[in-house]
Amino acid sequence: MSLTNLLKVAWRAVLLNKTRTLLTMLGIIIGVASVIAMLAIGEGSKKSIQDSISSMGANMINIRPGSQMFGGVMDQSEMQSLKLSDAQAISQKAKKVKYVSPLVNGSGQAIAGANNWPTTIYGVSPEYLSIRDWDLEDGGMFADDEVRSSAKVALIGKTIQKELFPDGEDPIGKMIRFKSIPFRIIGVLKEKGENTFGQDQDDIILAPYTTVQKRILAQDYLQSIVASSISEQDADEAVNEITGILENTHKIPLTEDNDFNVSSQQEMLNTFSSTSEMLTVLLVAIAGISLLVGGIGIMNIMYVSVKERTKEIGLRMAIGAKSRFILLQFLIESVLISVGGGLLGVLFGISASIFVGNALGWPIEISSFSLIISFVVCTVTGVFFGWYPARKAAASDPIVSLRYE
Structure with missing residues (x-):
């Protein structure tokens, strides 16, 4: 079976349960949107601090009495x-x-x-x-x-x-x-x-x-x-x-x-930047919990899907489908759900960042890095959490599967 056919079969399987698929995506959507929004706010704050300190004199050195x-x-x-x-x-x-x-x-x-x-x-x-x-x-x-x-x-x-x-x-x-x-x-x-x-x-x-x-x-x-x-x-x-x-x-x-103190603007910038980066990492880590929850949701739904389609798996294997094709089919379904949720999450994340910037007047900076890393994380999440259910489906005994009620 070609990869194209596997994609078509996986896509049809995803569309058969639209509501369940959307609810499964929800954790990924919230996680990705939160990560993008937090990174946008964090990078915006960092840039704002850099610009503000630069406006005081980028190369300035202060000598004060001590x-x-x-x-x-x-x-x-x-x-x-x-x-x-x-x-x-x-x-x-x-x-x-x-x-x-x-x-x-x-x-x-x-x-x-x-x-x-x-x-x-x-x-x-x-x-x-x-x-x-x-x-x-x-x-x-x-x-x-x-x-x-x-x-x-x-x-x-x-x-x-x-x-x-x-x-x-x-x-x-x-x-x-x-x-x-x-x-x-x-x-x-x-x-x-x-x-x-x-x-x-x-x-x-x-x-x-x-x-x-x-x-x-x-x-x-x-x-x-x-x-x-x-x-x-x-x-x-x-x-x-x-x-x-x-x-x-x-x-x-x-x-x-x-009896004096000498400090540069660069020292001040490094202090503010490190604090800003630490807060950004903390916020992203909190937002990343949603991605973990979303990944567990994908694993749960894929495991349920394998159980529901046990006879289908047995029939496919009985007529010659190889284990690796069964594994790929369910793995592709998992990745489609994860990446689909990631795409919606990116849209929501960008929208939320722009809303926060306009409504609250906070500086935001949406970087291409945050968008790329979101897609990578979504794909990895789909593969990681979809592997076990897909492997379980591929390891099914066709005779036992055909008898499953």
């Missing part, structure tokens, strides 16, 4: 451990670092005419925009001579523009006040939206760090330093370089902990 222990007591001056000389040393000595900017910030009310808005002002150098991979929508960045002279100039984010200039007037050249200090707006930043932590990146004012240090905060230390590696691949080497430079400039003894 704590230091002396005689078992925490040093309370850890917030003042970073100086301008540290930023200059990194800029001059780190070969894997492309840009460096001191960073100080303070919170307060920004006022323009009758409008005011609570926000944060950041004191930075002109290289900050390159580190953050941030473009200007209008105007320009302040220059080094304005940093040296502690000029009262500022760039504002889109949120500040909307709140302080709600009528749509051009803010360039206009004056705003922050803690009674007047600033002339020289640039408007392009919109970035929220970051990974849900913070509005556009609710920001940028000014020369010298201006913020002297006129707003009255301090000579830095709250942090931000830098950018030459490339993402150089991020780890850049972190090691910066650590070595600061250990030298701070004269940290080998027996003491560093």
